[in-house]
Each structure stands twice: as structure tokens, then as C-alpha cells.
Amino acid sequence: MRHLLTLENMPRAEITRLLDRAEAFRARGEQRALLAGRTVLNLFFENSTRTRTSFEIAARRLGADVINFDLSRSSTAKGESLLDTLHTLEAMKLDALIVRHNENRMPDWLAEHANSMVSVINAGDGSRAHPTQGLLDALTIRQRRGDFENLAIVICGDIRHSRVARSDVHAFTALGAHDIRLCAPRALLPEDANEFSGCAITEDFDAALESADVVIMLRIQKERMAAALLPADSDYFAQYGLDLRRLALAKPDAQVLHPGPLNRGVEIAGEVADGSQSRILDQVANGVPVRMAVMAELLTPSSP
Amino acid sequence: MRHLLTLENMPRAEITRLLDRAEAFRARGEQRALLAGRTVLNLFFENSTRTRTSFEIAARRLGADVINFDLSRSSTAKGESLLDTLHTLEAMKLDALIVRHNENRMPDWLAEHANSMVSVINAGDGSRAHPTQGLLDALTIRQRRGDFENLAIVICGDIRHSRVARSDVHAFTALGAHDIRLCAPRALLPEDANEFSGCAITEDFDAALESADVVIMLRIQKERMAAALLPADSDYFAQYGLDLRRLALAKPDAQVLHPGPLNRGVEIAGEVADGSQSRILDQVANGVPVRMAVMAELLTPSSP
Amino acid sequence: MRHLLTLENMPRAEITRLLDRAEAFRARGEQRALLAGRTVLNLFFENSTRTRTSFEIAARRLGADVINFDLSRSSTAKGESLLDTLHTLEAMKLDALIVRHNENRMPDWLAEHANSMVSVINAGDGSRAHPTQGLLDALTIRQRRGDFENLAIVICGDIRHSRVARSDVHAFTALGAHDIRLCAPRALLPEDANEFSGCAITEDFDAALESADVVIMLRIQKERMAAALLPADSDYFAQYGLDLRRLALAKPDAQVLHPGPLNRGVEIAGEVADGSQSRILDQVANGVPVRMAVMAELLTPSSP
Numbered sequence: 001m002r003h004l005l006t007l008e009n010m011p012r013a014e015i016t017r018l019l020d021r022a023e024a025f026r027a028r029g030e031q032r033a034l035l036a037g038r039t040v041l042n043l044f045f046e047n048s049t050r051t052r053t054s055f056e057i058a059a060r061r062l063g064a065d066v067i068n069f070d071l072s073r074s075s076t077a078k079g080e081s082l083l084d085t086l087h088t089l090e091a092m093k094l095d096a097l098i099v100r101h102n103e104n105r106m107p108d109w110l111a112e113h114a115n116s117m118v119s120v121i122n123a124g125d126g127s128r129a130h131p132t133q134g135l136l137d138a139l140t141i142r143q144r145r146g147d148f149e150n151l152a153i154v155i156c157g158d159i160r161h162s163r164v165a166r167s168d169v170h171a172f173t174a175l176g177a178h179d180i181r182l183c184a185p186r187a188l189l190p191e192d193a194n195e196f197s198g199c200a201i202t203e204d205f206d207a208a209l210e211s212a213d214v215v216i217m218l219r220i221q222k223e224r225m226a227a228a229l230l231p232a233d234s235d236y237f238a239q240y241g242l243d244l245r246r247l248a249l250a251k252p253d254a255q256v257l258h259p260g261p262l263n264r265g266v267e268i269a270g271e272v273a274d275g276s277q278s279r280i281l282d283q284v285a286n287g288v289p290v291r292m293a294v295m296a297e298l299l300t301p302s303s304p
Numbered sequence: 305m306r307h308l309l310t311l312e313n314m315p316r317a318e319i320t321r322l323l324d325r326a327e328a329f330r331a332r333g334e335q336r337a338l339l340a341g342r343t344v345l346n347l348f349f350e351n352s353t354r355t356r357t358s359f360e361i362a363a364r365r366l367g368a369d370v371i372n373f374d375l376s377r378s379s380t381a382k383g384e385s386l387l388d389t390l391h392t393l394e395a396m397k398l399d400a401l402i403v404r405h406n407e408n409r410m411p412d413w414l415a416e417h418a419n420s421m422v423s424v425i426n427a428g429d430g431s432r433a434h435p436t437q438g439l440l441d442a443l444t445i446r447q448r449r450g451d452f453e454n455l456a457i458v459i460c461g462d463i464r465h466s467r468v469a470r471s472d473v474h475a476f477t478a479l480g481a482h483d484i485r486l487c488a489p490r491a492l493l494p495e496d497a498n499e500f501s502g503c504a505i506t507e508d509f510d511a512a513l514e515s516a517d518v519v520i521m522l523r524i525q526k527e528r529m530a531a532a533l534l535p536a537d538s539d540y541f542a543q544y545g546l547d548l549r550r551l552a553l554a555k556p557d558a559q560v561l562h563p564g565p566l567n568r569g570v571e572i573a574g575e576v577a578d579g580s581q582s583r584i585l586d587q588v589a590n591g592v593p594v595r596m597a598v599m600a601e602l603l604t605p606s607s608p
Numbered sequence: 609m610r611h612l613l614t615l616e617n618m619p620r621a622e623i624t625r626l627l628d629r630a631e632a633f634r635a636r637g638e639q640r641a642l643l644a645g646r647t648v649l650n651l652f653f654e655n656s657t658r659t660r661t662s663f664e665i666a667a668r669r670l671g672a673d674v675i676n677f678d679l680s681r682s683s684t685a686k687g688e689s690l691l692d693t694l695h696t697l698e699a700m701k702l703d704a705l706i707v708r709h710n711e712n713r714m715p716d717w718l719a720e721h722a723n724s725m726v727s728v729i730n731a732g733d734g735s736r737a738h739p740t741q742g743l744l745d746a747l748t749i750r751q752r753r754g755d756f757e758n759l760a761i762v763i764c765g766d767i768r769h770s771r772v773a774r775s776d777v778h779a780f781t782a783l784g785a786h787d788i789r790l791c792a793p794r795a796l797l798p799e800d801a802n803e804f805s806g807c808a809i810t811e812d813f814d815a816a817l818e819s820a821d822v823v824i825m826l827r828i829q830k831e832r833m834a835a836a837l838l839p840a841d842s843d844y845f846a847q848y849g850l851d852l853r854r855l856a857l858a859k860p861d862a863q864v865l866h867p868g869p870l871n872r873g874v875e876i877a878g879e880v881a882d883g884s885q886s887r888i889l890d891q892v893a894n895g896v897p898v899r900m901a902v903m904a905e906l907l908t909p910s911s912p
Contacts, residue, residue: 029397030341037638039665050392053371057343057396060369065668067661084870088658091892092665093637262388284395333701334645354696357675361647361700364673566692588699 003111003120004294006129007170015174018293019139025061025289025296032063035299038095041067044123045101050260051123054284055098058291064095064299083113090115095299097121104128119298127161133259134167136290138175140283141214144255148175154208154250156183156240157218157267160190164218164259169196183208185230185240205240212250216257217242220267233266243269247277255279307415307424308598310433311474319478322597323443329365329593329600336367339603342399345371348427349405354564355427355436358588359402362595368399368603387417394419399603401425408432423602431465437563438471440594442479444587445518448559452481458512458554460487460544461522461571464494468522468563473500487512489534489544509544516554520561521546521572537570547573551581559583611719611728612902614737615778623782626901627747633669633897633904640671643907646703649675652731653709658868659731662892663706666899672703672907691721698723703907705729712736727906735769741867742775744898746783748891749822752863756783762816762858764791764848765826765875768798772826772867777804791816793848795838813848820858824865825850825876841874851877855885863887 007015025031040059042052052068059066069089089097096119099107104126111120124130138148145151153172159165159182169180180199182189189203190196202208209215220236230236237243247254256268256278264270273280311319329335344363346356356372363370373393393401400423403411408430415424428434442452449455457476463469463486473484484503486493493507494500506512513519524540534540541547551558560572560582568574577584615623633639648667650660660676667674677697697705704727707715712734719728732738746756753759761780767773767790777788788807790797797811798804810816817823828844838844845851855862864876864886872878881888 032341037640037669039668041661049374053345053373053393054396056371057369060343061341065665067664069661070657081870081872084868084872087889088868088892089661091889092662092896093893260388260392262385264385281391281395284392285397288396336645353678357649357677357697358700360675361673364647365645564692564696566689568689585695585699588696589701592700 001297003107004131004298005108005111005120005122007131007134007167007174008129010170010174012174012176015135015138015171018135018290018297019142021293021296022135022139022286022289025292026286030061031292032061034062034296035059035095036063038064038299039067039093040064040096040098040295041069041089041094043069043071043089043097043099045071045099045106046124048100048124050284051100051287052098054287055121055123055291058288059295061288062292062295064295067094082110086110086113090118094118096295098123100124102126121294121298124163127163128166130163130167132287132291132294133164134171135294136283136286137164137168137216137257137259138171139286139290140257140279141172141255142175143282143286144279145213148172148177151177151213152179152181152211153177153214153216154181154183154212155216155218156205156208156242158188158220159184159196159218160188161221162218166195168216169199173198181208181212183240187230206246206249209246209249212254214255214257215242215247215250217268219259219261220263222263222266237266237269241265241267241269242272244271244275247272247275253277257283260284305601307411308435308602309412309415309424309426311435311438311471311478312433314474314478316478316480319439319442319475322439322594322601323446325597325600326439326443326590326593329596330590334365335596335600336365338366338600339363339399340367342368342603343371343397344368344400344402344599345373345393345398347373347375347393347401347403349375349403349410350428352404352428354588355404355591356402358591359425359427359595362592363599365592366596366599368599371398386414390414390417394422398422400599402427404428406430425598425602428467431467432470433474434467434471436591436595436598437468438475439598440587440590441468441472441520441561441563442475443590443594444561444583445476445559446479447586447590448583449517452476452479455481455517456483456485456515457481457518457520458485458487458516459520459522460509460512460546462492462524463488463500463522464492465525466522470499472520473503477502485512485516487544491534510550510553513550513553516558518559518561519546519551519554523563523565524567524571526567526570541570541573545569545571545573546576548575548579551576551579557581561587564588609905611715612739612906613716613719613728613730615739615742615775615782616737618778618782620782620784623743623746623779626743626898626905627750629901629904630743630747630894630897633900634894638669639900640669642670642904643667643703644671646672646907647675647701648672648704648706648903649677649697649702651677651679651697651705651707653679653707653714654732656708656732658892659708660706662895663729663731663899666896667903669896670900670903672903675702690718694718694721698726702726704903706731708732710734729902729906732771735771736774737778738771738775740895740899740902741772742779743902744891744894745772745776745824745865745867746779747894747898748865748887749780749863750783751890751894752887753821756780756785759785759821760787760789760819761785761822761824762789762791762820763824763826764813764816764850766796766828767792767804767826768796769829770826774803776824777807781806789816789820791848793838814854814857817854817857820862822863822865823850823855823858827867827869828871828875830871830874845874845877849873849875849877850880852879852883855880861885865891868892
């Protein structure tokens with residue numbers, strides 16, 4: 001592995017190795033010698049303080065230097081091409097670029113054009129992939145449920161535009177899940193159902209929840225409501241919000257996940273987000289060791 | 305001590321221990337092993353590059369990682385609640401949050417809701433408290449005067465809205481001062497004099513300065529002048545500005561302090577700010593070891 | 609050497625020592641113990657993410673702490689004088705200020721007023737000097753050509769406003785070059801030719817290129833075109849852009865430099881920038897060890 005761009009087609013053994021390594025980092029906390037002297041650069045074309053901070057903490061706990069490259073002030077604003085920026089950063093002997101971009105496959109494009117010394121880590125591109133989120137969601141589920149073979153997993157919300165949903169499905173499928181249920185109002189269901197072949201697709205949230213082991217609620221972008229693609233807040237919540245009544249349709253010990261930040265009262269009730277079945281803060285906590293595992297995997301010579 | 309929120313009601317022994325520890329750090333310069341592996345996050349809802357930088361330098365000289373959480377770009381802008389932000393940061397295993405906020409008691413609110421692993425350090429909240437400023441002012445005075453019992457201390461400026469004045473009075477009173485004179489035009493005197501019980505309150509700056517040992521000038525917010533609460537610059541300076549003539553009313557070796565940044569020619573004359581009685585740069589210099597002492601005290605197990 | 613403000617009048621031996629030291633850092637990569645415990649602050653009044661990042665990486669590879677002082681949020685915005693900011697930063701025990709400013713000699717002014725413990729490094733002031741760029745350009749040329757005595761060096765573009773051109777000429781002249789050719793449309797030639805005494809000055813790019821060993825293309829500020837000082841993009845390129853046809857007028861192995869960021873199709877053709885004679889990425893790569901050499905030279909006691 002030289003880059004992490006997507007979980008699509010990643011073999012089960014590789015995902016499992018990353019999750020095992022993340023567990024080891026979680027137990028150990030830090031390992032400053034591992035990436036001492038290496039330099040990691042945050043290249044965020046789309047704002048995300050949470051994800052950027054999680055990567056920054058992870059890199060520092062492995063001993064790497066972290067540079068935050070503020071694009072609003074960079075020469076890309078002066079009209080420098082992205083390729084020139086890439087080559088400039090490479091020439092400074094960076095070891096990894098953590099890239100977030102609102103266009104699909106931009107991290108792949110950077111990886112294709114990068115020299116052989118730089119690893120590109122996708123921190124979210126458009127609606128396409130958010131592989132570290134997929135890994136941390138898988139880790140969070142595995143911590144309580146172990147095997148994915150017999151799990152019923154519901155993902156509810158803006159499936160169509162969600163890179164989280166895509167990376168989750170790739171991870172869970174690779175790990176053996178075969179009962180994944182995608183639920184959304186019609187306007188937010190995938191345009192091409194083939195993209196999610198193997199998943200059940202429904203507009204009926206109550207039906208989808210039946211006997212579910214895991215319920216992943218996606219953040220609703222309020223901009224889409226403004227664009228009339230969606231009913232207003234309260235109507236959306238009535239149809240697709242997860243409250244305690246609905247959660248009771250799932251298994252009694254069903255786990256609730258959400259990638260954050262939360263819209264309380266829109267896609268999730270506060271009493272569910274803060275309740276005993278919520279794993280939302282475990283997801284955040286797992287984000288750091290998962291990102292440590294990814295950076296360790298990409299930036300250190302592979303051990304047998 | 306788990307949090308530092310205010311100096312109000314802090315026992316004299318505790319303040320003295322922090323000041324002693326700050327002196328030790330001042331002599332030693334750095335102690336990188338002390339907080340190695342710990343993570344401190346700057347959570348500034350109000351801009352203050354000077355104070356943020358002072359905390360950042362202090363944390364690094366103790367070996368801690370420092371994360372600057374840029375709130376203008378964070379998900380709080382996307383509507384995430386402050387409580388969700390707090391719990392998200394906690395889940396990343398942060399050791400301390402350095403909080404500045406324009407609302408009174410916001411750091412206390414965060415401390416109440418924080419889990420048991422996080423320390424909250426108030427870097428200034430509204431008009432209520434700025435405890436590290438109070439400590440560094442006390443340290444600066446103590447370095448030349450030792451005992452507070454016999455000092456006459458004048459604080460002049462916008463007492464009503466000043467968190468510095470409040471934390472100074474708490475620190476100096478705990479350390480034994482009983483001649484503290486607060487001076488301001490009526491509109492900037494405290495609304496509730498009980499808040500400053502034990503202090504003399506006056507609008508007459510010349511009278512207040514008589515035989516003073518220490519004169520602390522507060523920064524005037526020009527916005528308040530715009531709001532017609534205050535006379536214009538030159539009139540304010542004529543009545544409440546500290547120039548050499550006025551300084552001569554105090555004791556010959558009176559010390560002049562100012563929390564910065566200065567409005568030269570508004571509340572203080574350049575010749576006083578740059579003169580031999582000015583301790584303004586000593587205050588800045590003391591800020592770093594004082595903040596080191598606070599972080600060391602909060603983040604390391606107490607020694608007997 | 610306590611400050612690095614300009615290369616003007618810097619002796620050849622000193623430049624050579626800095627270049628030799630940069631080569632040593634280039635080979636070695638890092639030397640974390642050298643500036644461990646030292647603090648370097650980026651004080652950029654003009655944006656330059658590339659240069660700031662290069663200094664930040666250099667400082668970290670020497671083990672120093674780096675503080676980015678965000679001036680858009682600092683108290684200078686609140687009206688604090690630059691001198692007060694300087695003294696405030698000094699009081700925090702900073703070892704070096706990396707200064708970029710759009711006014712000529714502002715770093716010199718800071719150096720004059722700085723106390724004896726702080727080094728000022730000019731990261732570019734107005735049109736006056738960019739000494740680390742001059743050094744890295746000299747290093748890049750020396751790596752392939754060795755001696756400057758017999759080199760014909762062309763610098764083409766906005767000579768009049770270019771701090772890069774000035775620092776390049778100072779460096780190359782000190783190193784023995786005596787065939788430096790400055791080329792620009794009349795509006796961008798130096799107002800006072802005495803400033804570049806010893807250099808040939810011409811508006812004829814084709815003639816200037818004849819038998820050249822090195823061609824340094826300067827970035828065109830599009831704002832100057834808007835101000836009608838220059839022809840539009842395509843006309844400028846026709847007269848002063850470096851394409852393969854023109855490059856063939858120089859020696860077959862002529863080296864092409866550009867300080868970046870590039871305006872492809874304005875002052876340089878993509879096929880030249882990406883071609884085999886381009887040293888542009890070597891310049892970026894050399895920037896880090898050159899800045900390490902400068903900081904090491906200024907911040908560590910001189911060895912015999």
C-alpha cells in the first residue's frame with residue numbers, strides 16, 4: 001500500500017490488518033519513534049476542522065511533523081496549478097499529503113502524478129470516498145460485534161451524496177456483511193443502484209430498522225433542504241429522524257453511529273445521540289488510532 | 305486543582321505555589337519531559353494572537369503537542385453545538401482546553417460538562433476573569449516588591465468591563481493587599497461596587513495616584529468611545545491617561561503595568577510605557593512561565 | 609552574522625560558507641538537536657504559503673519550535689504598533705523572526721530595534737531583497753556549474769519590482785559572475801540603472817539569450833498588466849516568454865530557473881518549465897537546506 005484513496009476492492013485481509021493495528025495504537029496511545037523525522041501535510045481544499053485535527057493528532061502521536069497548508073492564502077489562489085503545487089510540496093520532501101477536496105477522485109489524480117516518495121491519503125473527496133471514516137466505523141462496530149457476517153446494518157440519510165455511505169459499504173462488505181440496508185427519501189437515494197449492488201434499498205425507515213444490529217445516521221446538508229430536494233427540518237425528522245420510538249424497532253442492543261457533526265432534531269434525536277446505544281464518541285475516539293494505523297502502514301517499510 | 309477558571313476565592317497558598325513554580329520555570333527555561341505526549345488545544349472564540357502565542361510557547365516548552373483549533377472554520381460554524389464540540393475534542397484524548405470566549409463563565413460551563421480527563425484553562429471570558437493575567441501581574445509585582453501587605457495599588461481604566469481588573473483584585477487581595485484603588489470615569493466604574501468590596505473607588509486619578517507603589521493601566525476599547533460612553537482620545541488622555549507628570553504623584557519607584565496591547569496617547573503616554581518604571585515587557589515575559597506553571601500544576605499528578 | 613537582511617555586500621566567503629552548509633544539510637536531511645529548545649516565529653505581513661512552509665519545515669528539521677503568528681488576527685489589527693509587537697514577541701524569548709513585508713527595509717527596521725537575543729531573517733521585503741531566494745538560486749546554479757566566473761546569466765521579467773532579481777544579482781556578483789544580463793520591457797526595467805551597475809540591460813530577449821548558461825525567468829504580476837504597464841498575456845509571452853525556440857538560442861545545456869509560482873503561458877512555456885533543462889523543482893528542494901543553513905548560522909554560536 002502506498003496511498004489510501006478508497007476502500008473499494010480493498011481485500012478483507014488488508015482492512016483487518018489496519019483495524020488490528022488501530023486497536024494496538026488505541027491500547028498503546030502513542031509511538032513517537034515510528035514516524036520521527038517524517039513530514040505530513042494537511043492539504044484541505046474543503047474545511048473540516050474535526051477531521052484535520054484528528055489527522056494532526058494522529059501524526060504527532062507517531063512523532064511526525066505536521067504542516068497545515070492554508071489554501072485560502074496559498075499560491076493556488078494566485079493561479080498556480082494544482083500540479084505545480086503538488087510538485088512544489090514534493091520537492092520539500094514531504095512524506096504524506098492528507099487531501100480533502102470537493103471533487104471526486106482528486107486525491108487519485110494527485111496520487112497518479114505524485115513522485116514515488118509521497119503517499120496520498122484521502123480525507124474525503126466529493127461524494128466518492130472517505131476511507132478513514134469507513135475504517136473507523138468498521139472498527140467501532142467490530143469492537144462490540146466482532147463478526148460482520150450476521151449483522152443487519154442500516155445506513156439512513158443522504159446516501160446519494162455521501163462519501164461516508166460509500167466507504168462504509170465497501171468496508172462492511174469486504175468484512176463479510178451481506179445485510180446492508182440503505183434508506184432515504186427518493187431524492188437522496190443513489191441514482192445508480194448498481195453502485196450499491198448487494199445492498200437493499202428502501203424509502204421506508206421503519207421497515208429498514210427491523211431487527212437491525214447497527215444504525216448509521218448520515219448528516220443532512222441543510223443546503224439540500226433549501227434547494228427543495230428535501231422536506232423542512234421537522235418533516236424530515238418525522239419521516240427519517242432516529243428517535244427512541246424508532247430505535248426500539250431495531251434489536252435491543254442495536255448500535256447507533258453518526259459521522260458528525262450532528263444536526264440534533266433533524267436526522268437524530270438528542271436522546272438517541274446521547275443515549276446508551278450511541279457509539280458516536282467511540283467513533284471520534286477510534287478516528288485517531290485508525291489514522292495512526294493508516295499513516296504507519298503507508299509510511300513505514302512493510303514488515304512481514 | 306483540575307481546572308483554572310478564576311482566581312476568585314483561590315487560597316493564598318495555592319497562588320503562592322503557582323508563582324513559585326513560575327519563578328522556577330523562568331529560571332530553567334524549559335522542561336520538555338514534563339508534558340511529553342500530552343495534547344493541549346487552543347479553543348479561542350475571541351481573537352488574541354498574543355495570549356494564544358504565549359500559551360502555545362508555554363505548552364511546547366513543557367513538551368506538549370499544541371493544536372490550534374480554528375473556530376472560524378470549524379463545524380460550530382456548521383451548527384454543531386458547543387457541547388458536541390467539547391465531547392468530540394475529549395474523545396480525541398486531549399489533556400487541556402485553553403478557552404477564550406466573550407461570554408462570562410463559558411469556560412466554567414465547559415468545565416462542568418467535561419469528562420474527568422480534561423482540564424479547562426480560562427484564557428479570558430467576557431468581563432469576568434483572566435486568571436493567568438492576574439497571576440502574571442502578581443508575579444511581576446512580587447519580583448520587585450515581595451510582600452503585598454503594604455502596597456498601594458492603583459488600577460485605572462475600564463474597570464467595569466475588565467476581566468483583568470477582576471482577576472488582579474482577586475490575586476492581590478489573596479496575597480494580602482488591602483490598599484487597592486480603582487479609578488475610572490463614572491461610565492466605566494463597576495455597576496455593583498460590592499463586587500469590589502475592600503477596594504477604594506474613585507473618579508479622581510490624581511488623588512488615586514498619591515503614594516502609589518503600583519499603577520496598572522487598562523486598555524481602553526475604542527468601541528466604547530464610539531458608543532459615546534467616553535470622551536474622545538485626547539480628552540480621555542487628559543483626564544485618565546498616565547503621563548510622566550501624573551506618574552510623579554506616585555512613589556518615586558512606582559511600577560507601571562499594562563496588560564497590552566497599548567493605546568499610546570490614549571490611556572498611557574509613550575514615555576511612560578517605555579520608561580524606567582514600566583514593567584510592561586516583564587509582564588509579557590512572565591506570561592510564559594506563569595502559563596507553564598498552570599499547565600504543569602493541572603496536568604501532572606500532584607507532588608506532596 | 610546576527611541577522612540576514614540582504615545579500616548586498618555580503619562577502620564571497622560568507623555566501624560560500626552558507627552554500628556549503630546547505631549542501632551538508634541536503635545530504636543529511638535533518639539535525640534535530642541543533643536548534644532543540646529554540647523558538648522561531650513566522651511574521652508574514654504578506655501571504656506566501658510556499659515560503660512560509662519552506663521555513664517551517666527547515667526550522668523543524670533543526671528541532672526548533674515554530675510559531676505561526678497570524679497577523680490578520682493579531683493585535684496589530686487592534687492598532688498596536690509594530691514596535692510594541694516586536695518587543696512583545698522578544699519578551700516571550702523568541703530566537704528568530706522570519707519576516708515578510710511589502711515595504712522595503714522593514715526587516716532592517718525590526719532588526720535595528722530588536723534586542724540582542726533575536727535574529728531577524730528577511731523572507732522578502734517589497735522590491736528590495738529576498739536573500740534566501742538569492743542563496744538557493746546560487747546553490748542551484750553551483751550544483752551543476754561550479755564556478756560563476758565564466759557564466760552568462762540572463763534574468764528576464766519584472767526586474768524593476770523584483771526582490772528576487774536584486775538578491776540574485778548580489779549573490780552571483782559576490783560569487784564572481786561578471787556577465788549578468790537583465791532583460792525586460794522598458795516599463796519593467798530598473799528606474800536607476802546604477803542599482804545594477806555591472807549588469808547589461810536590454811529589452812531584446814533573443815539577443816540576451818545568446819550563449820547563456822543560465823536563464824532565470826521572473827514571475828509576472830498580472831496586476832501590472834491590468835494597470836496597462838504591460839501588454840496582455842499572449843503579447844507578453846510572444847515578446848518575453850521563454851519557449852523552446854527561444855531556449856535554443858542559449859547554450860544547449862543552459863539551466864532554467866524560476867522562483868515560482870509559475871504563470872504558464874505568460875512568462876514561461878509549460879514545455880520549458882517541465883523540460884529537461886528546468887531546475888525549478890531543484891530550487892524548491894534547495895530552499896529547505898538553504899534556510900536550515902541560514903538559521904543554523906544565525907542561531908548557533910559560531911564554530912571556528
